[in-house]
Amino acid sequence: MMLEHGLFISVYLFSIDIYGLITSQSMVRALMCLELILDSVNLNLVTFSDIFDSRLLKGLIFLTFVIAIAAAEAAIGLAIVSSIHRNRKSTRINQSNLLNN
Numbered sequence: 741m742m743l744e745h746g747l748f749i750s751v752y753l754f755s756i757d758i759y760g761l762i763t764s765q766s767m768v769r770a771l772m773c774l775e776l777i778l779d780s781v782n783l784n785l786v787t788f789s790d791i792f793d794s795r796l797l798k799g800l801i802f803l804t805f806v807i808a809i810a811a812a813e814a815a816i817g818l819a820i821v822s823s824i825h826r827n828r829k830s831t832r833i834n835q836s837n838l839l840n841n
Contacts, residue, residue: 746787753780767824771817778810 754777761773782803789799 743787743791746783746790750780750783750787753783767821768818771814771821774817775810775814778806778813782806 757773757776757780761770761777764770764773785799785802785806789797789802793799
């Protein structure tokens with residue numbers, strides 16, 4: 741894979757997900773957009789590792805760390821969203837004011 745193709749796909753995915761994150765009304769959709777942003781970062785890591793590292797070791801190590809962080813973020817984020825839904829009966833971002841009792 742050429743460097744330009746990998747970077748173009750990664751930038752395209754990143755920009756779509758940033759737009760989705762900014763315009764999302766649901767917390768679950770915002771979490772999904774964050775996961776896809778981390779996937780575009782992973783694609784960048786693998787693309788640069790493929791071009792600049794002959795053994796593909798450094799990119800795959802970083803890829804493993806990013807996947808572990810994404811899994812932890814998904815688990816903790818969904819636990820927080822389910823707790824907010826249990827208390828507030830809504831997962832909409834503009835309706836969840838946590839400072840009011």
